[in-house]
Amino acid sequence: VLGAIPQDLKFIGEKTTVEIGDNTTIRECVTINRGTQDKWKTVIGSNCLLMAYAHVAHDCILGDNVILANSVQLAGHVEVGEYAIIGGMAGAPQFSRIGAHTYVAGHTVINKDVPPFIKAGRTPISYAGVNSVGMQRRGFSSETINQVLEVYRNIYNKGLNTSQALDFVEQQLPACDERDLIVSFVRESKRGIIKVFNKADLDES
Template structure:
């Protein structure tokens, strides 16, 4: 049996690369991959077999796309009529087998993914999403359109996030969760429908958050979820009773700007 040898420039002979594509240094492109027009691939990227990079996609440095990924395809939205929109991906991302990312709806709009993301197999990021840095999406996790995911959030396998929801920083969503409202920063939620079960204490400790700040966030959790206060009254109580810190200010800012309401605890 004859073997197929990768050319010295790292581009497999069966790969299809549009002349307008901009390919950085030390990029590897595997068998039958397609890199379409008006795309940009940063230095050190690995484009696996049968990966498709669609038009108007810009990818940073040192990203790895495993076999079968589709990045920057047109959105699954009937409002889309062929307008020029974009997919922007940062540095150091790992996109496992068959994950999909769609470009935005609306002229000039973007679907944007930050640095050092891990998208496991069959995950999906829909049109107009904004995904922060160091986010982990486990197998088959799905974001609907216009979802915002802040830095260091973890989204469990087979979970689904409703359109226009926001997932806060360092939040953790358990597997098979159905998320239809905003998940505040630093919280753990799970279930169908999803409910908040507590503070993501282990995750915050691993992220290096000082004990004092974690302690204040535990107090914030009790005010927000155990006091029975309406959201605005809970925010006012936290402002009056808790020590200010960067994480606390971030939590308060998130809560002041919720539009779909926040995920609550399980009753009973």
């Protein structure tokens, strides 16, 4: 069902749309709701694959070459960067952000923002390393992948808080588009980014 009325009680019949790019495949029983007054549209990029029973709610923005596996559920206002892959039955609440070139494991609850170029999974959702295989497949050089690895070593493995890590990355690591994309994504996060897995968090839950 494409372009259905948003499942949002604030919707009052305003004229909104769904925009779908070229060469995007939408399989059986997928639902994509049109936008609300927030963005006035829901956008699916080009060359995407939305597998069976996936749901994309109102005002979501999906970049090009995104893959949603079976039964992925995206609530309203979710943003997904280009080349992101989200595994089957994963779900993202409203206003979640999933960065470009990420891989999110199936059945994951995406309740924190997922920065670009990484893998994420577990419960609670946690950083699982850089998506180096995905980056290689998309033509990133070994030098660029190593630069991304170094950025995330400072964010996740050096014992720094997020602000300290970002300051260090900007001041000490060589500038490149990938570094700047990561830094801007993390700085703009309103709900916070995912953390490294901590067994204590699992025990408490």
